[in-house]
Amino acid sequence: MIETNTVVTIPTQLQNESFGFVKVRAKTKKPFEKEWQKNPYTYEQIQSWIDEGGNYGVQGGYGGLIIIDADTPEIDEIITKHFPETFTVKTPVNGHHYYFFCEGIDKKIVLTKEPTNEG
Secondary structure: OOOOOOOOOOOHHHOOOOOEEEEEOOOOOOEOOOOOOOOOEOHHHHHHHHHOOOEEEEEOOOOOEEEEEEOOHHHHHHHHHHOOOOOEEEOOOOOEEEEEEOOOOOOOOOOOOOOOOOO
């Protein structure tokens, strides 16, 4: 049996200082550090982690990046019908993460089925 190694790379569009990254345990999507949301890594910082065999996550809200986490077939269908093609990552639970750039977004937005008073 031949063992193969998976090469982990960061998409070219995200290889600059505008984006925030998080250290993730190899072969999982679990953050490596407890305070990961407060301390994003730069591309250069996360690249050395990857070179040592670690994995990474991308934090939305930096560089105008929006990541839509589609965990259901219904959300997948809405995205594929109504949004342009984009960089997409398959998740371990058979969902997808869709990456879009949108200027003017500076905080996390959570979409729900029910309207809220938050606007």
